[in-house]
Amino acid sequence: MPYLSIRRKLPSFRIVKTMEENKELYNFNEIEKKWQNFWETNKTFAAKDYDKSKPKYYVLDMFPYPSAQGLHVGHPEGYTASDIVARYKRMKGFNVLHPIGWDAFGLPAEQYAVKTGTHPAITTQQNIENMRRQIKALGFSYDWDRQVDTTDPKYYKWTQWIFLKFFNSYFDQTEQKARPISELIKKLDAGKLCVGTDGQAVAANLVPAVMGEPVGTRKWYELNKEEKEEFIDEHRLAYEDEVPVNWCPELGTVLANEEVIGGISERGGYPVIRKPMRQWMLRITKYADRLQDDLKFVDWPPSIKKLQTDWIGKSIGAEVDFKVDGFDETITVFTTRPDTLFGATYMVLSPEHPIVDEIATGGQIKAVEEYKKAAQSKSDLDRTDLAKEKTGVFTGAYAINPVNETKIPIWISDYVLISYGTGAIMSVPAHDDRDFEFAKKFNLPIIPVVEPEDKTLAQKVEKGEYCFIGDGIAINSGKFTGLSTADFKEQITNWLEEKDLGSKAVNYKLRDWLFSRQRYWGEPFPLLHCEDGSTIAVDEKDLPLVLPQVDSFKPTGDGQPPLAKSVNWLNVKLPDGRNAKRETNTMPQWAGSCWYYLRYLDAQNDKAGWAKENEKYWMPVDLYIGGAEHAVLHLLYSRFWHKMLYDLGYVSTPEPFTKLINQGMILGEDGQKMSKSRGNVVNPDKVITDYGADSMRLYEMFMGPLEAVKPWNTQGVEGVYRFLNKVWRMVIDEPNNIADIDADEETGRLLHQTIKKVTQDIDNFRFNTAISQMMIFINHINRLETKPKKAIEAFVLILSPFAPHIAEELWQRLGNKNTLAHENWPKFDENLAKEKEIELAVQVLGKIKDKIIVSIDADEEEIKQKALASEKVISAIAGKEIKKIIVIKSRLVNIVIG
RNA sequence: GCCGAAGUGGCGGAACUGGCAGACGCGCAGGAUUCAAAAUCCUGUCCUCGCAAGAGGGUGUGGGUUCAAUUCCCACCUUCGGCACCA
Structure with missing residues (x-):
């Protein structure tokens, strides 16, 4: 039995061996806490306002809504990417501003309050605390002193202040920008402007004796007090209007068009119906052209620009007047294809068009009435659902086509929207899909007026079998026959203008922004409704107007917001003795996020939203990272607010965000969208506990391109965790193998190649390939007997933006006294890399x-x-x-x- | 229906401006170490045929341009995202 004796000796030998090696494990937990505390106590990442010695770099994350569920693995993706850039830029010698905050108003906290009676402020603070803990656990290099919370009165004081800028401004058509409303009044008082027939301001004729005033205009002094007030109110960029709104009974509030998807509320998924209500609106449509045109100044993904362009939906065409046969009435239509006027075989009005009742005749009156009623009761959902089959009725009346004096029937149909253009269209079934479908269904004539280049296609069009919507050569169009579509458009528009039958016109899909909500948990409007019906602004010095305590957070169901029940708050005695009531609507969640990037510049300032010097130094945002779901909403609204502030001189750049990157969504391990119901949600806390924040960060960047949608794979985390362990062992387990020697040629070359690739990859936001290059480097260096210290130090530095905790620890263990956060980024030598x-x-x-x-x-x-x-x-x-x-x-x- | 993005091994992905397809990682297989395991290390791993040397095929499908195509052009299919009667 000699074997036995050998075996008995082995364990004792192993114990000795283990003690000799004295391996120190990679204790990420301890290291990460240590460095997070270090950064916090030393304020390592505090940004210095107007440091002229360095170029500035403002890298912004879309701030999160502090939800009860806490952080989602999707959040750290964008945050890690921006943090890598922030840390990298610091090492490159930039003065970096990298802030974070909380978009904390919003429905979930309020829904919870309605259910449980807990004040939303309490839940909000709890959620913020939890999410702040989670975010801090990831080691992001935020300047925590600049944290903002949109629900903090010290913050929303300035949201209200900006709202008053909208309220006290008008849009000057000539200058194409916002001006204080006081300037408008001054011009009216001075007689430079007068009141036009359409209620708009028009330039007064300075030499009335020669020309005479335009018919119908009135001088400012001719208006009484009420008329003057009404005129002014109609010019404000924030105005009240009775509009058909998207009312969501379940949520007890109205929603913006953007918040309704196919007749269902975006949040909660409840049905939404149309209902006319008094609402606050922001005149974003005045900015449509600038919001469109200035997209050329920003470096955004083309797809996002396109989404905004489509949302704004600018289309150029003409308005054409059609006389109604037998009536002293004209119907104006908007068309982008005035070149197809000769092919207009009927006309369609929206059921809500004001002229419908007047022109409906004889036997058709009843059918028209019934159709109108049916259209009215249809929800948006039904309207889109039934969109497959066109409906409509004949009014009994006829219009005269101005180009050829032909009588064409006038129909009504709900495929024509009252809210776009003039609410009336001329129908050219040969060249418009919708008109074609309608004409086929109701057997209306089809006259081809554009011939496509393709001969077989042309024949089909000729027979009325095919609807051709492209450009071509005009046929059947009187003296215009033979013209190309583009030439025709120009000539016919001129012709219409000469004959006073129409004019060039521009329309937008963009509508004014419905800015009020019948909710409790939002910014109160700083407005007072006086007994005489006028509305006045709360004085700026009395801001913030703080939300009152209420007994119940429930909406009343008839559209009365919860604030209406807070009697003490509601009723106000004005200094002049009059009684007034406060506005009881609150602002939508977008309000706070429209300008938060400005508050970061000067977060503690209680004299102003931000100091002008800070704004001049830091703006614009150099890099903005966030989800593509905000492509139109948040980004369009912020740009709008920013432009208004720009016009009034509060900010110095026309656009707020220079470069934008959208991180792609992270799916569950099953390749499906993460959701509680699917049970595939990955909790960042668990990942951090199991593998550490550095592994979490590294993995999220290693998964694939930042912009791509990609599935989570926990085994993948294990892979990067192994990589970090290798890095750890390289320095810690084998300290005797590191020496102050020159790197051999191959190692030197690989080091320079690695520095080069990592540098360029960060510059191009390709973090996945940067990490794989670092892996290649480590795989090589671990094979060396003796490791050159300089090379290892350089490696630790380039690793640090990705995995900052382990990098700081190794940097220290290599004998460095200071944090590496402000060390110089290693330079590469092109020759050595070759x-x-x-x-x-x-x-x-x-x-x-x-x-x-x-x-x-x-x-x-x-x-x-x-x-x-x-x-x-x-x-x-x-x-x-x-x-x-x-x-x-x-x-x-x-x-x-x- | 329209618009946009994308289709590459078992999986995530890589490939500069048309120039060796599959880097790096995961998984898997075999081996070393271990009493055993974990951890670690080494080797292999696109497919087919072959013991091997090697041969052939291969980037959604079908065509085209080129000395050379994942990359450019045309048509189609699929997936994801957005819009949804905006005249």
């Missing part, structure tokens, strides 16, 4: 036959000789004639034979 010898593929007719090794500066002739000397190549050529040899230096050789 390979000396390279392997070239040798192809014969595009197929690889052999590989040759040549020096980097071998000339073409040398490469050719070497390639032709290869035995495999010789046998592949097999005596055939060589037609051509293509040499791509540093790539390959291709021999063409024939």
Whole structure:
């Protein structure tokens, strides 16, 4: 039994061995806490306002809504990317502003309050605390002193202040920008402007004796007090209007068009109906052109620009007047295809068009009434649902086509929207899909007026079998026949203007922004409704107007907001003794997020929302990272607010966000969207507990391109965790193997290649390939007997933006006293990064036959000789004639034979 | 229906401006270490045929341009995202 005795000895030997090695494990938990505390106590990442010694860099994250569920693995993705850039830029010598805050108003906290009676402020604070803990656990380099919370009165004081800027401004058409309303009044008082027939301000004729005033205009002094007030109110950028709104009974509030998806509320998924209500609106439509045009100044993904462009939906065309046969009435239609006027065979009005009742005749009156009623009771959902089949009724009346005096029937149908254009269209079934469908269903005539280039297509169009919506050559169009679509459009528009039958016109899909909500948990409007019906602003010095305590957070169900029940708060005695009531609506959640990036510039300022010097120093935001779900809503609204503030001189740049990147969604391990119901939600807390924040950060960046949608895979986290362990062991387990020696040639080259690739990859937001390069470097260096210290230090520095905790720890263990957060980013030497010898593929007719090794500066002739000397190549050529040899230096050789 | 993005091994993905497809990681297989396991290390891993050397095929499908195509062009299919009668 000699074996036994040997075995008995083994354990004691192993214990000795383990003690000798004294391995220190990678204790991420301890290290991460240590450095997070260090950064916090030392305020390592505090941004210095107007530090002129360094260039500034403002890197912004879309701030989160503090939900009860806490952080989601999707959040850290964008936050890690921006943090890498922030840390990298600091090491590159920039003064970096990298802030975070809380978009804390919103429905979930309020819904919870309605259910449980807990004040939303309490839940909100709890959620913020929890999420702040989670975010801090990831080691992001935020300047925590600049944290903002949109529900803090110290913050929303300024949201209200900005609202008053909207309320006290108008849009000057000539200058195309916002001006204080006081300037408008001044001009009216001075007689430079007068009141036009449409209620708009028009330039007064300075020489009335010669020209006479335009018909219907009135002088300012001719208006009484009420008329003046009404006129002013109609010019404010924030105004009240009775509008059909998206009323969601379940949520007890109205929603913006953008918040309703297919007749269902975006939040909660409840049905939404149309209902006319008194609402506060913001005149975003005045900015439509600038919001569109200024997109050319920003470096955003083209797809996001396109979404905004589509949302704004600018279309250029003409308004054309059609006389109604037998009535002293004209119906104006908007069309983008005035060149198809000769093909207009009928006209369609929206059921809500004001002229419908007047012109409906005889036997058709009843049908029209019934149709109108049906359309009214249809919800948006029904309207879209039934959209597959067109409906409509004939009014009994006829219009006269102004270009050829033809009588065409007037119909009504709900496929024509009252809210767009003039609420009436001319129908050209031969060249518009919707009109074609309608004409087929109701057997209306189809006259082709545009001939497509394609001959077979042209024949089909001729027979009325095919609807052609493209450009072509005009046919059946009187004296315009033969013109191209573009020429026709121009000539007919001029012709219409000459004959006073129409004019060039521009329309937008964009509607004014419905800005009020019948909810409790939002910013109160700083407005007072006086007994005489006028509305006045709360004085700026009395801001913030703080939300009152209420007994119940329930909406009343008839549209009366919860604030209406807070009697003490509601009723106000004005200094002049009059009684007034406060506005009881609150602002939508977007309000706070429209300008938070400005508050970060000067978060503690209680004299102003931000100091002008701070704004001039930090703005614009250099890099903005967030989800693509905000492509139109938040980004369009912020741009709008920013432009208004720009017009009034409060900010110095026309656009707030220079560069925008959207991180892609992270799916569950099953490749599906993460959701509680699917049970595939990954909790960041658990990942941090199991593998550490550095692994979490590294994994999220390693998964794939930042912008891509990609599934989570916990085993993938394990992979990057192993990588960090290798890095750890390189420095900690084998400290004796690190020495102050020069790197060998290959190691040096790989180091410089790695620095180069990581640097360029961060610059291009390609974090996944940067990480794989660092893995290649570590795999190499771990094979070395003795490791050059300088190379290891450089590596730790380039690793630090990705995995900052372990990097700080290793940096310290390597004998450095200070944090590496402000160390210089390692530089690479292009020459040292270059390979000396390279392997070239040798192809014969595009197929690889052999590989040759040549020096980097071998000339073409040398490469050719070497390639032709290869035995495999010789046998592949097999005596055939060589037609051509293509040499791509540093790539390959291709021999063409024939 | 329209618009946009994308389709590459078992999986996530890589490939500069048309120039060796599959880097890096996961998984899997085999081996070393271990009494055993974990951890770690080494080797292999696109597919087919072959013991092997090697041969052929291969980036959603079908065509085209080119000495050379994941990359450019045309048509189609699929998936994801957005819009949804905006005249």
